[in-house]
Amino acid sequence: MKKSVFVLLLFILVGYSCNDSETNDNMSNDDLPNTIARISSNNDIVFVNKSSLKSQLENAQKKSGLATIKIEQLYIDVSKAVDDENVEIKQLIASNADGSIKIAYFLKENNGSYSLDSSSTILKCEGCRDGCSPRRHANGDGYCTKCVGDYQTCTKTETLEPVE
Secondary structure (H helix, E strand, C coil): CHHHHHHHHCCCECCCCCEEEEECCCCCCCCCCCCCEEECCCCCEEECCHHHHHHHHHHHHHHCCCCCCCCCEEEEEEEEECCEEEEEEEEEEEECCCCCEEEEEEEEEECCEEEECCCCCEEEEECCCCCCCEEECCCCCEEECCCCCCCCCCEEEEECCCCC
């Protein structure tokens, strides 16, 4: 059951204490929207329809036949690649209520609109609320940051299944 959860959520991100596992599951993402966010006139990134996106991501999990999480938080993370500060990484992060599971979808930008990048992996970090966050290298490879505190382990899962 636990392995099914890891496979479904399809995520990556490893820190010093994280465990790695790669999967190539057939998660159906046919209903996911093309444009999920846009750059506003204030240069902020805003969702086109956040509640609809949550539902579509949850439905894609259910179609896969694997265990699902209820997405409580959905936000766009903008950070620098850990190995090249000149590369800016934008990811859609979905997480459960307590933040112990985080799923990251790599975003691509086209003329001020953002969509899920179908050529990139989907990353999942699971284990703790403080730390265990999805991050990427300049080449797109993901890892999970280390959990804060003793006796906590972060597990990374990555899928090569594209998002359509």
